Amino acid sequence: MATILVFDPALCCSTGVCGVDIDQVLVNFSADVDWAKQNGADIIRFNLSQDPIAFAANAKVKDALHKLGEDALPLILVDGEIVLTGHYPDRLQLSSWTGIDIPQEQPKINAGGCCSGNTCE
Amino acid sequence: MLVDVALVTLVNNPEAKGMTFLADPPRFLFYTGKGGVGKTSIACASAVKLADEGKKVLLVSTDPASNVAQVFGIKIGNHITTVESVPNLSALEIDPQQAAQAYRDRIVGPVRGVLPDAVVAGIEEQLSGACTTEIAAFDQFTALLTDSAITSGFDHILFDTAPTGHTIRLLSLPGAWNTFLHEGKGDASCLGPLSGLEKQRDQYKDAVDALANPTRTRLILVTRAQTSTLAEVARTHDELADIGFSDQHLIINGVFPDEEGPKDLLASAIRERERSAIDNMPSALRSIPTDRVLLKSQNLVGLDALRHLLTDEKGEVYLSRIDTNLRIPTLGSLVDDIVKDGHGLVMVMGKGGVGKTTIAGAIAVELALKGFSVHLTTSDPAAHLAETISGELEHLTVSRIDPSIETARYRQHVLETKGAQLDSAGRALLEEDLRSPCTEEIAVFQAFSKVIREAGNKFVVMDTAPTGHTLLLLDATGAYHREVTRQIGDSQVHLLTPMMQLQDPKQTKVLLVTLAETTPVLEAANLQKDLRRAGIEPWAWVINQSITVADTHSRLLLQRAHNEFIEINKVLETHSTRCALVPLCRNEPVGIERLRQLVRR
Numbered sequence: 001m002a003t004i005l006v007f008d009p010a011l012c013c014s015t016g017v018c019g020v021d022i023d024q025v026l027v028n029f030s031a032d033v034d035w036a037k038q039n040g041a042d043i044i045r046f047n048l049s050q051d052p053i054a055f056a057a058n059a060k061v062k063d064a065l066h067k068l069g070e071d072a073l074p075l076i077l078v079d080g081e082i083v084l085t086g087h088y089p090d091r092l093q094l095s096s097w098t099g100i101d102i103p104q105e106q107p108k109i110n111a112g113g114c115c116s117g118n119t120c121e
Numbered sequence: 122m123l124v125d126v127a128l129v130t131l132v133n134n135p136e137a138k139g140m141t142f143l144a145d146p147p148r149f150l151f152y153t154g155k156g157g158v159g160k161t162s163i164a165c166a167s168a169v170k171l172a173d174e175g176k177k178v179l180l181v182s183t184d185p186a187s188n189v190a191q192v193f194g195i196k197i198g199n200h201i202t203t204v205e206s207v208p209n210l211s212a213l214e215i216d217p218q219q220a221a222q223a224y225r226d227r228i229v230g231p232v233r234g235v236l237p238d239a240v241v242a243g244i245e246e247q248l249s250g251a252c253t254t255e256i257a258a259f260d261q262f263t264a265l266l267t268d269s270a271i272t273s274g275f276d277h278i279l280f281d282t283a284p285t286g287h288t289i290r291l292l293s294l295p296g297a298w299n300t301f302l303h304e305g306k307g308d309a310s311c312l313g314p315l316s317g318l319e320k321q322r323d324q325y326k327d328a329v330d331a332l333a334n335p336t337r338t339r340l341i342l343v344t345r346a347q348t349s350t351l352a353e354v355a356r357t358h359d360e361l362a363d364i365g366f367s368d369q370h371l372i373i374n375g376v377f378p379d380e381e382g383p384k385d386l387l388a389s390a391i392r393e394r395e396r397s398a399i400d401n402m403p404s405a406l407r408s409i410p411t412d413r414v415l416l417k418s419q420n421l422v423g424l425d426a427l428r429h430l431l432t433d434e435k436g437e438v439y440l441s442r443i444d445t446n447l448r449i450p451t452l453g454s455l456v457d458d459i460v461k462d463g464h465g466l467v468m469v470m471g472k473g474g475v476g477k478t479t480i481a482g483a484i485a486v487e488l489a490l491k492g493f494s495v496h497l498t499t500s501d502p503a504a505h506l507a508e509t510i511s512g513e514l515e516h517l518t519v520s521r522i523d524p525s526i527e528t529a530r531y532r533q534h535v536l537e538t539k540g541a542q543l544d545s546a547g548r549a550l551l552e553e554d555l556r557s558p559c560t561e562e563i564a565v566f567q568a569f570s571k572v573i574r575e576a577g578n579k580f581v582v583m584d585t586a587p588t589g590h591t592l593l594l595l596d597a598t599g600a601y602h603r604e605v606t607r608q609i610g611d612s613q614v615h616l617l618t619p620m621m622q623l624q625d626p627k628q629t630k631v632l633l634v635t636l637a638e639t640t641p642v643l644e645a646a647n648l649q650k651d652l653r654r655a656g657i658e659p660w661a662w663v664i665n666q667s668i669t670v671a672d673t674h675s676r677l678l679l680q681r682a683h684n685e686f687i688e689i690n691k692v693l694e695t696h697s698t699r700c701a702l703v704p705l706c707r708n709e710p711v712g713i714e715r716l717r718q719l720v721r722r
Contacts, residue, residue, distance in 0.1 A: 009243075010240075010243045010244050010246075010247040048240070048243070048244055048247075049228075049243075049244045049247035049248060050228065052228065052229065052231075052232040052236060052241075052244055053231050053232060055232070055236060056231070056232045056235040056236055062235070062236065065236055065237055065240055066236075066237055069237060069239055069240060070239065070240055070243055
């Protein structure tokens with residue numbers, strides 16, 4: 001199965017609850033990652049404020065940060081290739097990278113905030 | 122005017138048969154209470170007393186305003202130092218700010234110059250919250266609380282501060298450690314500073330166990346005889362009792378002596394107010410052993426003063442001539458400057474208990490009396506002041522935000538969204554994250570943000586404000602919008618983020634309120650430093666409840682006034698170019714008339 005590396009922006013915590021507002025996108029993404037891991041996916045998250053060395057050590061991530069600044073984050077690498085910058089994937093995208101099926105009866109999590117997935121105008 | 126003051130003799134609490142909080146003391150003693158109540162002085166006096174009794178004592182100070190080194194006339198610092206003037210006593214100073222900085226350097230140092238500067242600055246801000254400092258300090262405590270060669274020679278170890286319930290609970294949650302250690306760092310918001318220390322998990326557990334064991338640890342709550350301070354200490358009592366701190370004692374410090382009362386109107390008013398605060402103190406505090414320590418006219422410097430603090434002996438105090446001729450403006454003169462802009466946001470900031478709500482109320486009343494439209498928004502939990510002026514004045518509207526309601530709503534929202542997906546360990550961790558001190562600040566500020574918008578066409582006066590740290594985190598979106606504006610081309614788009622509004626002194630004036638005492642001034646200076654990091658320059662300082670401009674002949678109060686000068690000068694010389702002085706009043710400043718007296722002095 002593909003290895004997915006998630007480079008998060010400088011978050012106080014990966015749930016975002018101690019941030020200034022509850023970012024629904026972050027809440028959903030954390031839940032989606034949980035779901036994918038439970039189904040055997042290989043996903044590792046790095047938080048810029050706690051593990052910046054991981055960002056500096058990866059040439060592609062470092063490069064993107066120099067070009068785009070923090071707007072490059074979150075950045076997703078699938079098997080070493082950048083597949084997404086600047087926003088989080090939804091469960092459908094995780095499913096296509098990992099090959100894990102989303103069961104029909106399981107309700108898809110709604111993207112409550114702006115710009116999660118491709119729902120935002 | 123020069124006032125000549127003679128010698129005065131004070132008798133320490135004549136009924137006291139020694140202090141109960143030092144009877145059969147366990148190995149660890151923690152002193153806790155809000156800034157300025159006298160924790161460090163009492164911890165020092167306790168340490169000297171135990172050492173005088175022949176016990177080997179280690180005194181650990183984390184107080185940034187600590188005068189421990191000065192008291193003992195030696196240089197201490199971050200290693201155990203023998204105090205030559207007191208046999209059996211050693212001391213150690215821990216600087217939590219420095220510990221937090223060391224942690225930031227460890228994380229950020231290796232990527233400085235490798236990642237872009239703006240990115241590095243963002244990481245540093247994330248690591249500048251109150252939790253980082255708190256956990257970094259606890260990390261330093263750990264070695265002292267667990268059996269180790271360093272502390273084996275000491276009978277008693279005294280700490281002039283205690284960890285908060287939030288920190289202890291977080292460290293006690295197995296869920297916190299599991300996510301933190303095994304699933305990639307970072308799910309527990311406040312545990313960041315412990316990263317890289319996973320091998321010491323058992324040591325943290327031992328430290329937490331030691332705290333909750335009454336045969337090993339006693340907690341001493343230090344308070345003043347004031348309603349709000351007593352309420353705060355009652356909350357601390359409940360919170361720490363919940364997590365096992367069962368051996369607790371209460372010290373009411375700085376109690377106004379009875380014999381000063383009849384001599385002076387102000388003195389007797391203070392004495393009455395204190396008596397009523399003690400009579401009506403929260404019931405949770407009534408069941409725990411309590412000691413009272415009388416107000417001293419002098420600052421506690423020098424061994425003699427310390428030895429007298431907790432005994433029944435008489436202390437002799439020499440009072441010198443004092444110059445009461447202060448040329449510091451009144452609050453009214455600040456209001457005169459505020460009206461010049463015709464509208465705007467006035468944010469009154471300061472630590473709890475310095476009188477933010479009173480100052481905000483006085484400013485709002487004065488602006489309304491001058492004919493300006495004013496909206497006063499307060500988060501004062503007692504709502505006393507708001508009730509007394511609401512509906513009383515033309516042009517003045519008063520609204521109230523209840524911090525506990527706002528915070529509860531915020532927590533509820535998070536638990537319903539995020540919590541729904543979590544197992545019980547994850548949910549416990551999330552609930553603890555939501556008890557972090559940032560949560561209330563954020564929840565209240567969200568409620569206030571709605572009111573801020575009105576400041577474009579009237580005056581909005583608020584009795585609270587977010588810290589610079591929160592503002593910088595808030596500005597993450599602002600920074601993004603500015604970048605968008607820049608890319609579009611600035612000419613067509615006129616964009617104003619909340620942060621930009623707060624940084625512009627024409628639109629927002631931040632007033633820092635303090636008392637003329639060492640710790641409150643230091644705390645206000647730290648708030649100022651924090652705001653400056655967010656690009657906000659406090660517009661003025663207000664020194665509240667000052668005796669120097671109060672009407673009194675009490676010798677005790679006059680000597681206190683003398684001590685205030687040092688702090689007032691510190692504010693004028695190093696902290697602020699614009700400053701107002703507000704007197705300590707005989708009566709509680711509620712209602713239009715009494716608030717006006719504060720403004721005009």
